Amino acid sequence: MSTLLFDLGNTRWKMASATAGSMGDVISGDYRDQRRLRAGVLDSSASIKLVLIASVADRVTTDGLLDVVRQSLPAVPVVELSSTDPVPGLVNGYRKPEQLGVDRLLAMVAVRAQTQAPFCVVDAGTAVTIDFVASDGHHLGGCILPGLAMMRECLLANTSIPHDAEVESDVSFGRDTATAVALGGRYAVVGAVERLVAGEGALFLTSEPAVFIGGGDAEQFVGLFARPCTKLNDLVLRGLAVVAVGRET
Numbered sequence: 001m002s003t004l005l006f007d008l009g010n011t012r013w014k015m016a017s018a019t020a021g022s023m024g025d026v027i028s029g030d031y032r033d034q035r036r037l038r039a040g041v042l043d044s045s046a047s048i049k050l051v052l053i054a055s056v057a058d059r060v061t062t063d064g065l066l067d068v069v070r071q072s073l074p075a076v077p078v079v080e081l082s083s084t085d086p087v088p089g090l091v092n093g094y095r096k097p098e099q100l101g102v103d104r105l106l107a108m109v110a111v112r113a114q115t116q117a118p119f120c121v122v123d124a125g126t127a128v129t130i131d132f133v134a135s136d137g138h139h140l141g142g143c144i145l146p147g148l149a150m151m152r153e154c155l156l157a158n159t160s161i162p163h164d165a166e167v168e169s170d171v172s173f174g175r176d177t178a179t180a181v182a183l184g185g186r187y188a189v190v191g192a193v194e195r196l197v198a199g200e201g202a203l204f205l206t207s208e209p210a211v212f213i214g215g216g217d218a219e220q221f222v223g224l225f226a227r228p229c230t231k232l233n234d235l236v237l238r239g240l241a242v243v244a245v246g247r248e249t
Contacts, residue, residue: 002047003244004076006069007236008055008062009103010126013037014234017044018241021113026234031061034068041072050247051078052240054102081106081243088242089113093139104129104142106239110232111212112137113242118207120197123235124215126150128189132196132209143192148217151185190224198227 005023007014014028015037029036051069055062062080069078083092083100089112094100104123108131111121116135123129124147131142146154156163164178174180196202197209211228213221214235222231232238 001049002044003050003052003241003247004041004044004048004069004073005237005240005244006051006053006055006065007103007106007234007240008053008057008065009236010056013057013065014237015040016234016237016241017048018237018244019047021241021245023234023237023241026237031057031065034064037065038068038072041069048073048076050244051076052244052247053078053080054106054236054240055080056101056103079247081240087239088246089137090133091138093141100139101129103236104131105139106243107131107214107235108133108139108239109242110214110235110238113238114212114230114232115210118209120193120209120211121235122189122193122211122213122215122218122221124148124189124213124217124221128215128217130189130193130196135207145189145192148182148185148220151188152181155181186220186224190221194226 002017002019005016005018012028012030014026016026017024027040081102083102083105084097087105087109090109092100092105107121107123111119118135119133121131126147128145128147129142132140134140161177166178167182168179174183211225212230212232214232218231222229
């Protein structure tokens with residue numbers, strides 16, 4: 001039995017099929033490109049017995065995609081997960097569990113499937129989310145920062161800094177304003193993680209957590225951490241694949 005997985009993000013959708021937790025190729029597209037979406041669903045239709053969807057998109061966008069899926073696979077159950085649903089190996093740590101983004105929950109599920117040690121997971125996309133999980137699978141909480149593009153846009157919109165898009169690569173300090181702005185955003189995220197995972201004020205005082213990072217901007221952060229950091233692509237889809245295993249009957 002195969003499950004079709006959908007990650008509906010703030011700006012784009014991703015999909016992949018999974019069997020016994022093993023994920024196939026990932027395709028993605030713009031929400032306006034329903035032709036590509038429908039073609040991807042139909043290409044997988046022969047083996048699909050269940051559709052799992054995780055969405056942080058607005059309700060109109062989510063319902064539009066659900067309509068396409070249900071029209072393309074009329075006999076297949078479609079399940080939209082929420083952050084209050086039970087998931088393998090992890091306990092939602094929010095005081096109001098419904099307020100936790102389902103994308104963050106599934107990113108933690110994906111990493112939990114990789115390790116039983118305490119960990120920090122950074123999902124660097126439109127926003128940057130940083131979450132901490134103890135060795136027993138309890139989510140301890142986290143923090144949310146603007147993503148790199150949002151940091152830059154906010155800064156440029158409220159100052160007279162020149163709107164220069166050319167950024168120098170492989171440098172530690174900006175020798176032009178655009179590079180300094182780009183590095184400032186990256187170091188803000190890395191600094192938040194480093195502050196919480198190590199040193200006198202660390203969240204984990206007895207066991208330094210493993211750090212995992214995913215999301216569209218992950219590559220811009222990997223080399224900046226002072227400690228080993230594991231890059232894990234497609235965190236939400238990976239988390240959905242873990243959830244799917246328990247539903248494959």
